[in-house]
Amino acid sequence: MVSVVMAGGGTAGHTSPLIATAERLRALDAEASIVCVGTPKGIESRVIPGAGLPLEMIPPVPLPRSLSPQLLTVPGRLAGAVGKARGILKTHRADVVVGFGGYVSLPVYLAARTLGVPVVIHEQNAVPGLANKVAARFAKLVAVSFPDTPLPGARYIGLPVREGIVQLDREGSRDEYRRAFGLRPEGPVLLVSGGSQGAVAINDATLAARKELLAAGVDVLHVLGPRNLPDDAETITDEQSGARYVPLGYVDHMEQAYAAADLMVGRSGAGTVVETATAGLPVIFVPLPHGNGEQAKNATFLIREGAGRLVPNGELDGDRLRDEVLPLIQTPERLAEMSAKCSGLVPADAAGDLARAVLDVARKDA
CATH class of the missing domain: 3.40.50.2000 (Glycogen Phosphorylase B;)
Structure with a gap:
């Protein structure tokens, strides 16, 4: 049985493609174990359980956009969040981590890196966020929504959207x-x-x-x-x-x-x-x-x-x-x-393509 841990939250921009991909993963492999990771501050605390997906929580670690005293607290808080994420990955015997960016993703990416769990990232924006910029350096697959997104090794898949929209x-x-x-x-x-x-x-x-x-x-x-x-x-x-x-x-x-x-x-x-x-x-x-x-x-x-x-x-x-x-x-x-x-301006089955790629990575590294 494949175990997939998915990370993404804060706004619908992160949770919607996560949910869409999870739906396709279940359709492709009914026995796959899927657990999501979020923070109590984001809308994931409501919409992910609402989609019938299990959700684990880690503390949020927002990164200040400017130099401030708050910046000094980031390393300690990040270490705590990474430790919590490591526990989740161990408990669920994760075969692959799939991240969609946002505050919650960076600690999960780093935890996966320390445990040798392969990482798949999906960047939904044309300009990538910090968490995905960091993870792109070691991810097995870097998937993007737009063809010109500046991430190393990016593979243009499109943005996963729910079947109800497709x-x-x-x-x-x-x-x-x-x-x-x-x-x-x-x-x-x-x-x-x-x-x-x-x-x-x-x-x-x-x-x-x-x-x-x-x-x-x-x-x-x-x-x-x-x-x-x-x-x-x-x-x-x-x-x-x-x-x-x-x-x-x-x-x-x-x-x-x-x-x-x-x-x-x-x-x-x-x-x-x-x-x-x-x-x-x-x-x-x-x-x-x-x-x-x-x-x-x-x-x-x-x-x-x-x-x-x-x-x-x-x-x-x-x-x-x-x-x-x-x-x-x-x-x-x-x-x-x-x-x-x-018509025809966006890929027709980005959720399915990403889900199949995730399963390939999980099975090859299992």
Whole structure:
């Protein structure tokens, strides 16, 4: 029996490809033992058990982005997390470690290195994070979502997405999911989401443009992020047009929101970029302006092909959102053209390809 330990957490950008790959591993080898490693701070504490996967916890070790007294505490905390990860790998007799980046992955990578357990890494962004940069030096396989990701020995596999997104029939399931979200069955629907944690700039611009969008007959499904949803949030219906504004904190199955929508405004995290391209949903991307600049680069191939649009975060306000959304969402032919251009831009079975590669590594080193 193959034993696979998977590490990734913090945001949906790390947990979603992990879950997608785990699903395919189970489909390929029903007897495989799979355990996931996360930290109590990330969304993995909820979404990984929710996907039916066992989860072990290690303490988080965030790395400061600048010189500060906190930097002095990193070696001790990292050593403690590595020790905890070693115990998990020993207990589960790991044949392979699969990591998806984030704070939780580095201690697991280092623990695997000390125990001689082979490591497979997957980097979801066009610009790699620190944990995967470190592990790429000794990993058996370095898999990437985008072909130009600068990691040594990188193999372009694509981003694993859940089977529900790969098999999504947007047109066929549109009515069902519009009803489920409380949207009108007819008329244009705009989906707004800043990712699993939400995005204040996108939320503020949406609220500023809400009245005009509703007056124009556009329903808005607004996923604000769990911490950004007001206690008194409620559906608003425009008296003249009948259009509805539906606020939510989080959506567990984003394919349902993709099916309900005609157009999306959102961040360009790798998950959003690849999932919407797979689903054929046109997007106006507003890249996160912080970090390594990976979000702007993630969406480059879609923008280049005319399958998406990009608005810099600093230029987004209610007027700009309205001016970007209305001309598109009120022109079904343009949306259909953008949707068609998504076809074939991302690998069709990245989750399956990665899962097969993981099993190959585990069996060769067993």
